[in-house]
Amino acid sequence: MQAIIVGSGAGGATVAKELSNKGVDVVLIEKGPAIDAKDASKYYSNIDSEVKILRTFCLGGTTTVSAGNGVRALEKELRGLGIDLSDEFEDAERELVVRTLPDSHFGEGTKRIMVAAENLGFDVKKMPKFIDPAKCTPCGKCASGCPNDAKWSALEFVKAAEKNGAKILTDMPVDDIIVEDGEVAGVRSKDKVISADIVVLSAGALETPRLLKKQGLPTTPHIMFVDTFTTIGGALEGIKLNKEVTMNALITFEDFILSPHFSNQLVKRMEARGVKVSSEDVLGIMVKIKDEEVGEVDGDVKKVVTNRDAVLLSEGATIAGSILKKAGADPSTFVSTPVRGAHPGGTARIGEAVDKNLATEVDGLYVADASVLPASPGAPPILTIVALAKYVSKIILTRS
Ligand SMILES: Cc1cc2nc3c(=O)[nH]c(=O)nc-3n(C[C@H](O)[C@H](O)[C@H](O)COP(=O)(O)OP(=O)(O)OC[C@H]3O[C@@H](n4cnc5c(N)ncnc54)[C@H](O)[C@@H]3O)c2cc1C
DSSP: OEEEEEOOSHHHHHHHHHHHHTTOEEEEEOSSOOOOGGGGGGGBOOBOSSSEEOOBOSTTGGGGGOOOBOOOOSHHHHHHTTOOOHHHHHHHHHHTTOBOOOGGGOOHHHHHHHHHHHHTTOOEEEOOBOBOTTTOOOOSOGGGOOTTSOBOOHHHHHHHHHHTTOEEEOSOOOOEEEEETTEEEEEEETTEEEEOSEEEEOSOTTTHHHHHHHTTOOOOTTBOBOOOEEEEEEEOTTOOGGGSOTTOEEEEOSSEEEEEOOOHHHHHHHHHTTOOOOGGGEEEEEEEEOOOSBEEOSSSOEEOOOHHHHHHHHHHHHHHHHHHHHHTOEEEEEEEOOOEESOOBOTTOBTTTBOTTSBOSSBTEEEOSGGGOSSOOSSOOHHHHHHHHHHHHHHHHTTO
16 A cells, blocks of 8 residues: 655654554655754744734644643544544553653743632643653743754654655645546646555645645635634743743633743733833733634635634633732733634534545545544644544555
8 A cells, every 4th residue: 555645744744654654655745844843933834814823834744833732632522423532542642651741840930820820719730741851941942843852743753654664755745636536546746746545635724625625625614713822921020931831731611721821922012012021021821712613724814703702812811810910920011912823723624524534535535634623622632633643544554
């Protein structure tokens, strides 16, 4: 069996590793360049829209800039669709070594937020991470690319696939899928054609639907969620949250989560209001919601804040403000960042664009990335995408 995997992020790298591990002849094709994890921030390829959408184009995909948060999401929803990922989640947690970090990796800013939230009666937990504490020297650079390779990224699975014999092609955007008599036959990148009997699309939730649409295959182009977020922050001299492990704690509500988070945007917004602070003097909390699935990937990518999203963001911001105040930040300096989204998904959903085997209408053509997610996770999705990619790999392997 010959398989082409398009895209090397959370979904694609996992499928490449799983299939090559069982002797499948794998070619992993990546639009972006091969990189060192520490340089990942250079490869952001964000989309400007009412809600700005963040992603990266490089080997390892958007996992290279993740905060290292590893939680199970959408388990119930997927089970409702007939997909039980219990074994795959367990495997993913073991391979990514998901755990909470020791107290030595909690800085003063996070600790203050945790204590303040507890005192206000909220249930605060340490965030499960795929970060190796032995290698992590907290520096606040998770979302720029880890300088110590302490955080798991899909680059590890790409390396494992390569070791298994997979061919890795970088700087090669796939432009089209080739279909012959209802069966997939390969892909085309510029004037180059590569043949295979299996093609797995893992180009991410904004690119995979474009490739499907070119073939006239169903997508869900007016559906997109991104887990819209904003960060609320205030001045607290010398707190140095910017040098801590980002998002190291978690407070879960029904439709949103709160997590300690520094953003340079907070400094800029405070400066614009005449508050003099340096990056070391800001305490912040991210409010991340389960947004409504209203968005567009047909033509220009568009994501808006609906009325319901606005209500959830302000509910979360109110609670975040009360925690920040209790933690010692100056309420007269409070600002919020623009709204952004880092978890685009749902654009080729299970049940609409693909079946419960993540198979399209074309024989041999599968999807394994955030496109297939059935609903807004409102939580970090990497572990779920990795689990789904393991699940579809098992299905593909039954074909041989
Ligand atoms: C700043 C930030 C922090 C985050 N932190 C976390 C976190 O802590 N935990 C968590 O669970 N999630 C986190 N996420 C979200 C997570 O990174 C993504 O949800 C996940 O990586 C999506 O996986 P994917 O396989 O769908 O796409 P991606 O990982 O984006 O991979 C898609 C790949 O396809 C490639 N590609 C695109 N088009 C083509 C083409 N035509 N041909 C070939 N290749 C192509 C891209 O270059 C990319 O490498 C974060 C995201 C951001 C932006």
